[in-house]
Amino acid sequence: MALYRILHRHEVSQNAAPAFDVKFTTESSDTSPSYKLVTGSSPSLSLWRATPKLIEEASLSALSMIFTEMARVDDAHGGLAIVGVESLGQPEDDDDSVATLGLDSTVKCWRLSKREEEGGTGSAENSEQNEEGESDSASFQPTHAYSLTNTLDKDNLGSSAIKISVSPDKALLACATINGLVKLFRVKAMEEIASFEVAAVSLAWSESGKVLKAGCADGNIVAFDLDEGRKKWSTRCQGSMVRCMASSKDDGLLFAGCDDKIIFVFDPLRERTPLVASYEGHDGWIFSLKAHVDATRFATASADKTVKVWDMLTKKCQHTFEGGHSKAVFGLDLLGNGRRMASCGEDGLVQIYSID
Template sequence: MCHVPGILDPPSHRSPSPITITIVLRTAPAIQGGKDYLYSPSENVIASPQPEVAALSRWHGAPPKGIGLEVNLLAQSKQYLNWGSAENAHPMDIFSLAVTDKQTLTAGGSPDIKIHSTADADFPLVQSIDNAHNVGCHHIVTDGKGSRAISSGFDGKIKAWTCQDGYWAAEQKLTADLEAAKAWAIALSEDGQYLAGVNQEGRIKVWDLAADATQIRDHETKGSYGTCIDLSADGRFIATGHADGSVYIFTTETGRMPFSLAGLVKNVRTVAFSPAGKILAAAGDTRVIVLYDTASGEQIASFTGHTAWIMSLSWSSTGEYLLSSGFDGKIKVWSMQTKTCVATLSETDKAVWSVKWLPKTGKTEAFATVGENCSIAFYREATG
């Protein structure tokens, strides 16, 4: 992931593409079984709707009499270019990444939290919160405005941070209020008022940060280690993933658990609500991403492609694309419209622990990644 910033990358840095089949009609306007295909009279083309066909050079089987067919493989993809990197941003693995409109906050095996600017082309380090957690930090999250961050360290402590004019400082009173709070994974509401966490016993708790971090919810599950958590953007739902493969959704208004979701039988390492809160994505050691309808609890889709544990998921601002990263070093972009992978980046064989879309400031989407290589990599959508 260590690349020099540039406008264009070599072809090897461009992402491979899912493939669809296009059948070009040479002598007739239709073929047998044409109902299974999309026909374009003006272009004399029939396009197969089947995505991600690995390899096919000629038509399989004899074509109808009098019809000559040529099968072309057309790449249907999005291209993402390496936009730059902050190399060796930490001396050890970077486990967690949070983003604001102009900054990234990163934390990992070292004691410090690092803040880099995304408003400058070379992504400079603008602040280091030294000794934020003595033995490192595994989770850091921010609110929607980028004015508050919460970090959870390997020392068992949860700490609060506030941002003013781009500079981060400890919220000492709130940190003291959170001293009794214990959680492995954490999530912060969009307005920064509510903190949700799940602990090693699988208990899910919610604290009101505007009321001296008063605990307002305590949900019990089946006792399996809570590995990940997310809050929907509208604040209606909490979702958690657990070491036994369980995924739960709770409603924040009533505290009820309407759904215990099936489909993953191994450790769930990441859960993420779509921006509208209508879909929950979950993934982990099964190497499968499962999508659930939050209104019914039903599984609506699943994605395969990673060859090792999936560590992180992130939705684009519109909910059109889902970003994933894995222990295999792969970063994938999935289209919700086609339910296919539309981009894969394979620039490292080291684990990519976390990925996040950056807030959209122009016409193109961009995202950041962190992982075992101790660096922050930035990618943007290719245009033109």
């Protein structure tokens, strides 16, 4: 039986501004007790290292986390909020490059590099910590820095960007625009290689990176075969906006969270009856959805201030995390085999969960 618990919560934005997205980085792994996360908030891009801390008084679990801010860009998108963050780096290259989407409607790519220390300062070990063992923002000394490498704006996109998503192999970047196009760019050269006419508000990739699914405001979902450059299949979610999607690791199932507060699960191979199941339980819009690696569970984040874990076998909600976030939960990410999960929200907090 799974043991669900919140390991830690930490305020990652300045002045309690909303945190819109969170992603585990390439250095994070299932076997390491420490990992890194990148957050997009209003208006900062930040990189954090979370390390375990033993608490002798803890009765149920002795594991908590210390958050150390390693890098920050305060004006990444002209002072406007960052509403999307995607990891671009390859784990074998020890690369923590990221792409961000801002409310300025541009997409920016950032490379992370280690800062040269001056006078022996600037390391996480040398920075002052508060009583909870976390880095004091007043004495913030970054150990790393982000440098801007590419910008996609209206000249590249032809319109305002509203959604971004990176393929599992980190080779392709998909950008949905307000004028009803999804454009594909090769990450290394940031050159456009394809464009599809679809008014997408959410995006999801197949595990192979050869099929891209686009969820639309009218409830339609369209999948494109990237090798053949054409529509592969389509389905529909009762006419409500498909705000978020996720594919199972083997690409056998597609999960879609809609604005009617229902999650739909489809099997694209079942052409006549692709709908496998539907789930209800949230009291607000579903902003983010992540599928567990074995497709037996998936997690959702909602405007109702909760994060839920759902069971595919029982077709019920397995656990609800409530009371941690005081406002809408916008972002959600799973680490590796799904034993750890992170969320962020309108209250400016990031929470780390164990879902062993």
